[in-house]
């Protein structure tokens with residue numbers, strides 16, 4: 001499998017571091033204040049904030065898993081549950097995904113979930129990653145990403161599952177599937193999501209290099225659809241949503257499904273082997289060593 005190839009590389013760690021309609025006008029949701037602390041979120045505070053505008057039929061899902069919205073098992077479980085509730089609520093036709101953390105949309109998969117964990121736990125984690133992707137990519141709702149910060153790896157994957165991506169025009173932010181830079185390999189469904197977004201050749205280059213793109217570069221290759229000043233990102237996402245929701249739901253949904261079904265079916269038919277493949281790869285000593293080095297590097301860069 002593709003993952004095996006990663007053993008041949010010593011990690012490239014060092015190089016990285018440089019949907020119906022509504023009544024009333026009230027806002028629903030599990031509203032809680034953003035955590036101001038810049039520490040790992042081990043608390044039981046909600047990791048997702050959902051604000052539902054019933055008049056518009058649109059929810060804003062704000063990721064709030066400090067410090068960097070990494071996708072931990074707890075986060076993924078809560079996210080999938082929140083998304084499923086919205087999916088089942090026929091009055092909700094659209095979702096805007098954004099971050100409540102400064103500078104970061106999502107740092108991708110929580111590396112701590114892949115480091116020093118048992119095979120059983122790694123398998124549970126990977127099933128949750130698959131579930132997040134399946135729920136987002138196959139959603140009947142219009143999903144717009146308001147990418148107000150960096151979005152590497154799993155963060156980029158999450159963004160790519162959306163129907164439209166608006167990114168804050170800040171050259172300090174980056175987005176891309178940088179897995180190879182950690183000495184790990186993006187699985188086939190990460191790869192196919194990117195191919196479906198930017199095309200085969202661009203994906204080939206991007207994935208091999210583990211390329212992270214600036215907002216301008218991401219717009220150039222079609223990884224994002226629009227750049228706006230950060231303070232206009234939610235307004236722009238809301239305006240864009242109005243345009244998308246003007247299209248009859250059934251026609252848009254069937255079209256979306258036609259575009260995405262082959263990739264979704266592929267993962268559905270290979271879920272268990274994909275989990276086994278991930279577990280056997282990630283628990284190998286050289287891969288664990290790579291992840292350990294990368295984590296150390298992240299901390300060192302901070303100090």
Ligand SMILES: CCC/C=C/C(=O)SCCNC(=O)CCNC(=O)[C@H](O)C(C)(C)COP(=O)([O-])OP(=O)([O-])OC[C@H]1O[C@@H](n2cnc3c(N)ncnc32)[C@H](O)[C@@H]1OP(=O)([O-])[O-]
Pocket residue numbers: 039067068070103104106107108109110111112150152153154155178179182184185186187295298299302
């Ligand atoms: C087959 C598998 C496919 C894999 C897919 C993936 O998504 S793999 C994932 C690939 N993802 C990446 O390669 C992204 C790596 N991350 C980054 O590049 C940067 O954190 C940033 C640009 C997202 C934000 O920069 P910033 O200057 O605003 O923040 P900062 O850098 O100061 O970090 C603050 C704290 O968060 C910690 N931490 C960070 N990320 C992760 C994580 N994913 N997980 C866990 N922890 C993480 C960091 O160590 C630090 O901890 P400390 O010392 O407080 O205990």
